[in-house]
Amino acid sequence: MLPNAADVGAAPTRGLQRFDPIALPVAPGIPKAPKIELPGLPAYAPQNMPSQDIIRSRATLTLKARLTEDGEPIPNGLVWRLFSAIPAIDGRATLIASSESSEANFEVPAGSYILHVGFGRAGVVKRIDFTGVKTQETITLNAGGLRLDAMVGDGQTIEPARLSFDVYSDAETESDRDLIASDVPPNKVLRLNAGTYHIVSSYGSVNASVRADIRVEPGKVTDATLQHRAALLTMKLVRELGGEAIADTAWSVTTASGDPVRESVGAFPSMVLASGDYVIVARNNDKVYQRAFAVEPGQNTDVEVLTSDLAETPDPLAGSGD
Incomplete structure (x- = not known):
């Protein structure tokens, strides 16, 4: 004869409403285990309802910009950036949303934000306290x-x-x-x-x-x-006026007082110099030639240094050779 299920501690076949402790089977000659009081557990875990902020459709924060208080909305060229008003752990502002439209539409939850709107190198920063209700605001850039x-x-x-x-x-x-x-x-x-x-x-x-x-x-x-007040000069080292420029020539330009202005290499170096008095030095084949020259505003010209313009003094920019 089969033993009764209740006699061996088998769970009843009725549907469980709670997770109650199950009686252990008791064999003859073995002392009964001490009773342990366990809290009852529900047969299922209740699910949390979704947050109302999630299931509720978010309102739109609409932003426009204008140059002046009475100006028309700017049609293009705007960059909108919306940051959280609460800085991150590292202290930096957290970017929430951005837009490059003439009219920015941000679907964000209610809260405080820091808005930066840029227009070229113009821009403005403003705090926005959004209530969660559909809002339209116009920003004046000035x-x-x-x-x-x-x-x-x-x-x-x-x-x-x-x-x-x-x-x-x-x-x-x-x-x-x-x-x-x-x-x-x-x-x-x-x-x-x-x-x-x-x-x-x-x-x-x-x-x-x-x-x-x-x-x-x-x-x-x-x-x-x-x-x-300046002029564009093209320098040439020539054997005679109007002659062909000599290649492989190094050039140095100093002020009349000897302060270095510019160095260059080539047969036709060009440079713009402010009006004033200069000394132009040309070096070619270990020979140094120089000419004083005055720059007149707007008088672009070719400056010819003749090979007969040998420097009477050492090249002011040449080293000692040591």
């Missing part, structure tokens, strides 16, 4: 444009490839200025925050430069033309 050019002499244009501009922030001293943009070509519109900027115009790469402080007005393109 920015404008700056277009630079330069001329030389009595209004002569300058070859664009030889002209560039550096734009600095306004400050009392040179060391306190920050470089905003470098090697800016002529007639390019720079987008800048409204304010005063220090401009350095370089004609060539030697010593012809001029400076000016220029104010950028909001909502406008400011045109500025700087005036250079």
Whole structure:
């Protein structure tokens, strides 16, 4: 006869509502195990309901930008970046979303954010407290444009490839200025925050430069033309005026007081020099030739050094040979 399931501690066949302790079988002659009180466990683990923030559709934060308070929305060229207002463990701001559209639409949860909107080199940073309700906000950049050019002499244009501009922030001293943009070509519109900027115009790469402080007005393109006092020189070592240039010639240019300005090698070296007095030195086949020359603003010319212009004194840039 088979033993009763209850007599050997087998679990009942009824559906379990709780995980109750199961009685162990007791064999004859073996003492009964001590009773252990265990907490009852539910037969299933209840599932957490999804967060309301997940199942609820997020509202949109819509952002537009304009140059001035009464200006029209900017149609293109904007870069939007939305950061968390709470910095990360390393102290850096966490980027939440970005856009390059004229109108930024961010679907983000309610909270505080740091917004940076850039327009060229103009930009603004603003704290946004988003309530989670569909919101539209327009940001005023208070920015404008700056277009630079330069001329030389009595209004002569300058070859664009030889002209560039550096734009600095306004400050009392040179060391306190920050470089905003470098090697800016002529007639390019720079987008800048409204304010005063220090401009350095370089004609060539030697010593012809001029400076000016220029104010950028909001909502406008400011045109500025700087005036250079310099000229483009092409140097030649010849045996007679109008003769053929002698190759393998090394050139040195110093000021009238002997300060080095530029060195070059070649039959036809060209350079732009600021107006003033210079000494041009040519070295060829261990011989040194020199000529004094005055640079006049806008007077581009060929400077010929004759082989008869032997230097009366040693080359000021030549070493002692030791």
